[in-house]
Amino acid sequence: MSFRYLQSLFNPQSIAVIGASSRPHRIGSVLMRNLLAGGFGGVIMPVNPKRDAVGGVLAYPDVDALPRTPDLAIICTPAATIPGILEQLGRRGTRAAIVMAGHLATTIGPDGRPLDQTILETARRHGLRLLGGGTLGVMVPQFGLNATFSQVSIQLGNVGFVSQSDAVGTMVLDWALPKKVGFSHFVSLGSALDIGFGEALDFLGSDPGTRAILLYIESIRDRRSFMAAARSAARNKPVVAIKAGRAPRATSGALADPLFLDTPGLIDEDDVFDAVLRRAGILRVDHLDELFGAVETVVRSRPMVGNRLVVVSNGGGAGIMAEDSLHLGGYAMPELQQNTVTRLRRLLPSGWDGRNPIDIRVDAPSKRYEDVLKILAEERDGDAVLLVHTPNALTSSIDIAQTVIKTIRNSGGNLLTCWVGDESVAAERKLFVDSGIATFDTPEHATRAFLHMVNHRLAREVLMQVPPSMSHDFLPDVDRARAIVRSALTEGRTRLTEPEAKAILDAYGIPIVQSVLAADPQEVARVADRIGPPVSVSVMSRDIRRKWEVGGVALNVETPAAAAAAAQGMLTRIKALRPDTAVSGFAVQRMEARAHARQLIIGVATDPLFGPIIVFGEGGRALEVYRHLAVGLPPLNLPLAQDLIDRSRAAPMLAAYHTHPAADRDAIALTLTKVSQLVVDLPEIRELDINPLFADDRGVVAVDAHIQISPEPPKPQRLSIRPYPQGLEETATLRNGRSVVLRPIRPEDEPTHYVFMSRLTPEDILFRFFHYIGTLPHSEMARLTQIDYDREMAFIASAQDDSGQPETLGVIRAIADPDNHSAEFSIIIRSDMKGLGLGSRLMIKMIDYARQRGIQEMTGDVMAENEPMLKLLKVFGFSAGASDEPGIVHVRLPLQEEARAR
Structure with a gap:
């Protein structure tokens, strides 16, 4: 539903108040009073079939009687009347409505369905945006708009505040008044039936009058929309959030029995949400007084360095x-x-x-x-x-x-x-x-x-931040790993054997301790004799998740006979404790002689809302004692992996102490990035754990590993953050025979992008930026190279220079609006590369990409004196028209059939 129509919510020219009332203490009465007292300069049209006027303003009996189509409708009537009212508003072309009535999900309509479904379907049928239900409303002091039933007013400022709670919203507004903290917008989402945090963040993030954004969050419904909008907003201005529900009873519970958790309840949805906010660049505070303090510093202080x-x-x-x-x-x-x-x-x-x-x-x-x-x-x-x-x-x-x-x-x-x-x-x-x-x-x-x-x-x-590239030596054997997963699913298995799990890790370059399968205690003895003592022996069974609980692990076994005895003892214990358990055999492996190794855990779980997560912390039995894991979101790069390590309680023990040399943190971080890539490449993986992962000054080695897979097809957009779209890479040949790679831009392209910018002529820069610029600071260059692939795309043309080093020859960029309706593009080619067909190749690639994404049109602004570019765009079918700015030509290319017909 159209993001553009949010203008009708935040800056309407006309408002209909349906259910306006003159009776005290009614929502329709308080809301009319606030609208009139706020100084709204547009048209206010109360709708009340029993009154000629409300608050001294001429009233109308129903929506059809209104003299003009309202930009915004505020519905203060009972829940049962809302679908019919929305139908009337939709037919008239109203684009936004505020629904005051609450509990819509638990109110059953005449068709036997929850009323919220009927309301949303009606609104979507007419392209009408909804705020609510159960909302306090909206305030925009810049336009004198107080469309709430709050007793607290606000003064104009530069803070946008979005709250899921009326009570908390009122509390913050009341605190702000004597502190002279002003707001650009106050938005009460209510149940967020339609408009949620994603849309609100998109609007406030692009609003020039909003300098900082505050969020009070209880739950998120659309995580992909939230993540994309939050990351976009946080790049431009401070975003501070308080998230309710840290206490276990306040959440829906821990993740669904993750495989790697020997002790359930180590992480829950709040741990995941904390990682989400961190990855989005949002500052989280725990208490309201901290929120107030954060507002105080954000509004009144300069940025910190x-x-x-x-x-x-x-x-x-x-x-x-x-x-x-x-x-x-x-x-x-x-x-x-x-x-x-x-x-x-x-x-x-x-x-x-x-x-x-x-x-x-x-x-x-x-x-x-x-x-x-x-x-x-x-x-x-x-x-x-x-x-x-x-x-x-x-x-x-x-x-x-x-x-x-x-x-x-x-x-x-x-x-x-x-x-x-x-x-x-x-x-x-x-x-x-x-x-x-x-x-x-x-x-x-x-x-x-x-x-x-x-x-x-x-x-x-x-x-x-700018992450360094992963070593070019890292070439995972993805086909081998996928074959193992397919084989297990073909056999009807959702849990891999330990050797299979380790084989997948090995395919991704993660050092492992090889396990040898043995069918019975006698074969355990033969295997132990072959690989040499000391060995470990562990039971293999689909029915046993925590081997320690049944005495299913024996360590430092010194002789083949002792290994056989250990295996036989496991069979005896399991038969006594769990007689229905099927044992498939035993895993025997050489004990790693690493006296100074720390035992760690790297795991993957699947959150029902935010998708795959990666956890890190102390492994082995210490996991049960310290009960703490740090949580991150894939995809990870090396700096993010180091940050994940720093946030864990395992971080201090990785340093040198007494006679123990420091563990190789770089090797641990690299392993985290490899696990992250594994998660991206193999969507069937639902849970994974490496526990323990031995880490010392010599590196890391996975001693034990388990993987659980899902036969269900992976959900589209299962990752909260879209990874680098490697499938969009292609090779092209220019007219001079030079081979170039056309690919999406990556964060690590920043150094070569500086060189690229330095080799542009003043005219190149003028035609691209419409003014002359010097060397860009890191923060600005990061905006160009670190993009959110959900919202924008930049394709670069890369080739090797005479010394064999990569260089950037040109770049085309397109930024889509939140509706995915229109994308604004720009293109710049190095002067010495013009006339070789590079501009055309980049244009073709971007147009194809935009069409595949379902974008309706590409638009751009070109300086009138940039005749070569205007000529090129004409070849591709762009139409040219006047712009609001002198000397600028606005160009437009319809991309879809329905867009071409307009």
């Missing part, structure tokens, strides 16, 4: 509290530069120890605050300064606040203030709020807000 906090206080205790809070957040106070210390010593009373926090003494006058802040601004020892002031009778707290405000205006920098107290410092806090300076009531709250700024920067780095 580091994690150094300098604390200035007029009392040692308050500074120490801030230092403790920073330490608990995983950071330490930075040391001050010697020049800073020297300058401060001349200024401060004797006795200061030269450390951060800086204690300027309880009797510090305004001038001392001013001088200290100036020195810190000049020396730049920190990325932010936290000023903690405890009021006392020796100084004027209000004078100090005024001095601080004046100083920071002149010197700049990131300043957080904390005037400790409550009513006694209300006036000072108001001064800071009025001046746009972040202010907090305790050192802990202020420090936590600083950490939010740091974590947001790190989240952006995860989103925007």
Whole structure:
């Protein structure tokens, strides 16, 4: 359903209020009052068959009687009336409606179906977008739009707030008013029957008046839409979320008995959602007061460039509290530069120890605050300064606040203030709020807000980082792995044997300990004698998932006779404990002599909403003790794999300690990326675990492995993040005989893209960007090379230069709107490569791709003086028309049959 029609929701020119009322405490009454009081400049048309006017505005008996088609309809009538009203609105061409009635999924209509299904079908039939049901409504102060029944109003600002809870939404709005935190939009999703977080994020992410986005999330319905929209929005502006439902009882439960979890309940949907937000570049906070603090810093602070906090206080205790809070957040106070210390010593009373926090003494006058802040601004020892002031009778707290405000205006920098107290410092806090300076009531709250700024920067780095290429030596034997899976499915099996699982790992270059199958204890003895002691023996059975529970594993077996005895003992125990269990044999393998190895686990599970996930942590029996796994989303690259390791409790034990050398973290990270690629290539895999994975200074080796597969065909778009579309690569030959590869752009193309940009002529750059640009910063170049393949595509032409190194010769880019209706394209070719047919090859590739995606049209803007490009586009069937900008030609190419007919 069309994203374009959201303009009718957020910026309507006419509104019909169906069920408008003059009776107090009715939704239709409160909503009319808010619409009129908000100063909405468009047409308001109340619909009430029993009233001539509502709120002093002429009323109409029904939708058909309205004098004009409303852009937006607000439906305040009972649930049973909604399908009929939507039918009337749809026939008239209304494009958006807000449905106030709730519990639509549990209300049964006359046809015996839940009413929400009928409502959604009716709306979709007419291309009408719905907000709700059970929604508080929408506020857009820029247009005087208060289409809610809230008793709280908002002031204009640059924060977009999307809430799934009316109560939480009202609470945040009420908090924001005295803090002078303004909003560009407030959106209450309600049950998100149609419009959900994805659409709201898309709209706010592209809205120039929205500087930051806040989300209150209880559940997600469309994960692919959410992920694509969240990643797109977070690339351009801060996105902060609070997700309710951390407690186990508040969730729908753990993932469905993942194979690798010897102890159930180690991860649940909240662990997965945490990984989702992290991968999307969204800052997650746990509590409402943290959300408020995050708003305070996002709105009133400059973007962070580091994690150094300098604390200035007029009392040692308050500074120490801030230092403790920073330490608990995983950071330490930075040391001050010697020049800073020297300058401060001349200024401060004797006795200061030269450390951060800086204690300027309880009797510090305004001038001392001013001088200290100036020195810190000049020396730049920190990325932010936290000023903690405890009021006392020796100084004027209000004078100090005024001095601080004046100083920071002149010197700049990131300043957080904390005037400790409550009513006694209300006036000072108001001064800071009025001046746009972040202010907090305790050192802990202020420090936590600083950490939010740091974590947001790190989240952006995860989103925007440039991963190095995986080694070109990594060429997995995908056909071999697929053959193993097909063979098992043909036999009706959904669980691979241990040797089969290890064979798949081996096909992906993951070191394994070879297992040899033995049918009975006698063969176990012969195998043990052949491979040599010490060996391990483990039972093989489809009915046993946790071998330890039945004594199904024997380690460090020294003789063939002992191996046979161990196998016989397993048979005896299993017969006694589980008489119906079928034992297929035993796996015998040579014990790895790795005295310093850490036991780890790498696993894959399938979340019902977000699809495959990858987990990492301590393996072996320690998994049952520590009960913690870090969660990530495929596809992984090396930096993301290192981040997954860092977030696990296994990370500290990988470092060197005592006589143990450090484990090879690079080998662990590489193994994670190989497992990630395996998940991408083999969609039949539902669960996988490598436990234990031995890791030491020599590398890694998989000691035990299990894989569960599914006979069901994989769901389309099963991955939350679309991996690199390798199938779109092709080779082409230019007119001069040179061979080039046409392929989607990758993040690791950034270095060669810099070289490509440097070899463009000023005219090339002018025709592409419409103005001259210098060397792009990393953040901008990352936007060009790190793309979301769900939303945009960029094909580059790559070839080897004279030294055998890859170089980029040209690029074509197309960005689709959220509806997948229209895609705006751009193309640029190196001047020395023009006239060789490269531009035509790239155009053909992009047009074919856009058609296959179902995009209706390609559009673009071309400078009128760029005659060669206009000539090329004419050959491909583009029509040319006037643009709103002088000297610019707007071009359009219909792609689908229905589009060509228009």
